[in-house]
Amino acid sequence: MATIEERIKQVTARVLKLNPEEIRPEHNFAADLGAESVQSIELVAMFEQEFGIEMEEDAALAVETVGGAIDFIRDVCRQQGVETEG
Amino acid sequence: MRLIFIDRNESSRANFYPLSYSRPIWDLRCGIRSLAEKIIARLGVSDIACFVPDTMAEAYRQKTSWPVNDLSSLCGDELFIVDGRVKAEGLPKTAQSGSEVTTDSEGNVLYARVDPSQAATLAQDDIDAFLSSAGRTLSRSERSVATWNYTWDLILANAEEIRRDFASLGRQGIEGVVEEPNALRGSRNDIYIAPGALVHPMVVIDAEHGPVYIEQGVQIHPFSRIEGPCYIGAKSIVLGAKCREGNSIGPMCRIGGEVEESILQGYSNKYHDGFLGHAYVGEWVNLGALTTNSDLKNDYTTVSVMLDGKHAIDTGSTKVGSLIGDHTKTSIGTFLNTGACIGAMAVLMATGKPLPKFIPSFGWYVEGVVTKGFGRTSLYKTAEAAMSRRGCQWTGADRAMWDAVFELTAPARNEAVRRGRIAMSK
Incomplete structure (x- = not known):
């Protein structure tokens, strides 16, 4: 199974139409990857679908970077009993 | 008693x-x-x-x-x-x-x-x-x-109820200001313009087929046509609109475009062009420019409405437009389907196609699917801002009531969001 980081990069690349290999943890979704407000909604929905989790909108949308998303989603997966690797 | x-x-x-x-x-x-x-x-x-x-x-x-x-x-x-x-x-x-x-x-x-x-x-x-x-x-x-x-009972009876209420209230005549030139058609006994109302030049008020009742503080801007039966509530502004028969517009609304046989509860904006017909619109709604609803099916069969997102109810009428809950906002160019049920506190973004007939409360319709969007807190901030613009206050009691609505409507919304995620991931 791919790591959380790999899965987040794949989802981000799909929604924002980017090459996953060019996405780094320090990238800011809006400033570096060009995510517009509507796409941030899509990203949250797609992360929920990818990991089978429910995220609280305010907290999820406050995450600004790819690395922040990795930490946040890892925490949510742990809280909701979702098994992940990496 | x-x-x-x-x-x-x-x-x-x-x-x-x-x-x-x-x-x-x-x-x-x-x-x-x-x-x-x-x-x-x-x-x-x-x-x-x-x-x-x-x-x-x-x-x-x-x-x-x-x-x-x-x-x-x-x-x-x-x-x-x-x-x-x-x-x-x-x-x-x-x-x-x-x-x-x-x-x-x-x-x-x-x-x-x-x-x-x-x-x-x-x-x-x-x-x-x-x-x-x-x-x-x-x-x-x-x-x-x-x-x-049902709500559509009110819509379908609205024209006749305006006639009945007008007769019952017994008010008639022009107590406000009607600037020349204008055209008042029909009997003056079927027109009431309250003190403080202002009708600009180049307005047609047509009471030939039903009474027109205009409340205090209403402004009717040039090139508006108000066709009776019609009621316009206090301090509402009509901006060059084609107000066809059978409309009841509550207080503090902004009305443009074409509106027919519709009820607006109050404090809502339909400022721009676009058609609203046989609709019931709640309070604090904003319909973006060119938002248009269908109120008649192409095959002229009766309109069904899904109030819960699952079960279609046949209204028995060939003319039913949209039911739109409080605090809902539509983007420019939104097309609402015949008999659409749009929940409260919803945000709709146009897709270029008619939207689904049911959008759950607190749902954000984005890119053709229902999402959780920016969430409840964002909607409450917008509600607070919208209300303050009209001198009204969003209170803790309001928040508590809407929190209860959020819980009540969660099953339909969660199901729609789940389907949305699946559709989005394909």
Whole structure:
């Protein structure tokens, strides 16, 4: 199974139409990857679908970077009993 | 005699979703007056109390001078208890006396007249027990009363109710300012323009086929056409609109484009071009430019509406537009399907196609699917901003009521969001 980081990069690349290999943890979704407000909604929905989790909108949308998303989603997966690797 | 309005039955309230999420059914408009105002006028009473769903009580106390959910209002006087769905004209006159009750087919009290001694014998634990006790023990009235059963009943009856209310209110003539040149068609007896209303030049008010009632502080801007029957509530502004027959526009609205046979509860904006027909729009709604609803199917068959997102209800009418809950916003160019049920606190972004017939409350329709969007907090901030622009305050009681609506509507929304995620991931 791919790591959380790999899965987040794949989802981000799909929604924002980017090459996953060019996405780094320090990238800011809006400033570096060009995510517009509507796409941030899509990203949250797609992360929920990818990991089978429910995220609280305010907290999820406050995450600004790819690395922040990795930490946040890892925490949510742990809280909701979702098994992940990496 | 004390009039007691009741609106406690969730199954009947559900037939008026999404408008009834945030108000009792008796506050809905039909014609010039609300359902409550019609009943009060019919009975001629001034001592009034009411019972609403518990989740709404605190917020409703902010809006009314009546006692709300106060059990002491059931004591000490003859009671005339009326469900908010009851049509006023079927109610008995107050001069009659004695206790009696009429219930619907499920045993819910539609109206009851209870003398003080009889009231003391009924269960006093809570209002629901009291009503249940009244329904079981009071003598049956031989009178059957008609009820409003769905929101579209109000839409479809609106034109006739404007005529009826206009005649009942007995006001006519021009007390406001009508600037020349203008065209007033039909009998002047069928036009009432209240003091403080301003009709700009180049406006047509056509009362040939029904009365036109314009409240205080209304502004009608040039190139508007107001066709009766029509009611325009206090301080609303009509901006060059084509107001076709049968509209009731509540207070503080902004109206542009084409509007036909529709009811706007109040404080809502349909500022720009776009068609709204056979619709009921709640409060604090903003319809973006070119938002348009269909109110007639291409095959001329009757329109169905899904109030819960699952079960289609045949309205029996070929003309039904949209039902739109409070605080909902549409983007520019939004197309609403025939008989669309758009929940409260929803955000709709256009797709270039007609939207689904059901959008859940608090749902954000983005890129063709329902999402959680920016969430409830964002919607509340927007509601607070919108209300403050009209001098109204968003309070903790409002928030608590909407939190309850959020929970009530969660199943339909969660299902729509789940489907949205699946669709988005393909």
